[in-house]
Amino acid sequence: MFSALSKSGGITVARYSLRVNGERHEVDVEGDTPLLWVLRDELGLTGVKYGCGVGLCGACTSHVDGEAARPCVRTTADSTRTRITTIEGLSRTGDHPVQRAWRELDVAQCGYCQPGQVMAAAALLARDPDPDDAAIEEALRDNVCRCGSYPRIREAVRRASRLIRGEDR
Template structure:
């Protein structure tokens, strides 16, 4: 066991874990951030997507040791009030069906819009292609990304 200092959702958090502990388990079990979902555990489904240094990343395949010098943002830290443009668009268009994949989808969309505020459909497809939605709400997800982009432009 070792002590790691993590920067999660803008706060400094210390955890005592083995260095090879997946960041996903640190976030969920040690820090209580259960918005980060466990899906596959091998980085394929996107349910756990969070931001590491502003980019979409999969905490299930990152370790605590690898994450110590990074800025981590989970769905809980995207917006204190749930009013990030992506979250607002998701609610406005009633995107979620079962909802399990939605935190990862939202985080992937937010990372996309942070680097490309006006993505075309191909860019949206590319950014979200590895985030699996078993309910098949992909058309609503794409529409919500486009809507969030418009909200962001309107608020500039």
């Protein structure tokens, strides 16, 4: 949903209506503005990290209609009829099973990639609450952790899986 606002110098700014973290937001931007910058700069959702800008590192991973997606390569115009969830909207209190597992296992080192890792893991567990190691690897393979926390990340996904299935408390 959008409406044209102004055009100057060949640039058209329009008003776009986005559903982010369960709330409706109106933003005035160019339609080809990457969703990442709208989330960060217009809505102040800085948990969505800028890593590469080309969809390769996973630092910006968020959910679009429940699936892991990269807002750095998705335009604002293409996001108007979707449900967008960022790390801030995964759980208002930080008690989502994936977040809990991350804390309990002290996964983060520098922490920069962790919101994207958490969101990729949460999307996986929403569609498969008992993934095998191959499914975990597949879901997280394009999320880069420069600190090398991969063993703890995988263990945290397994722990979150057990929490979701009620096997751990």
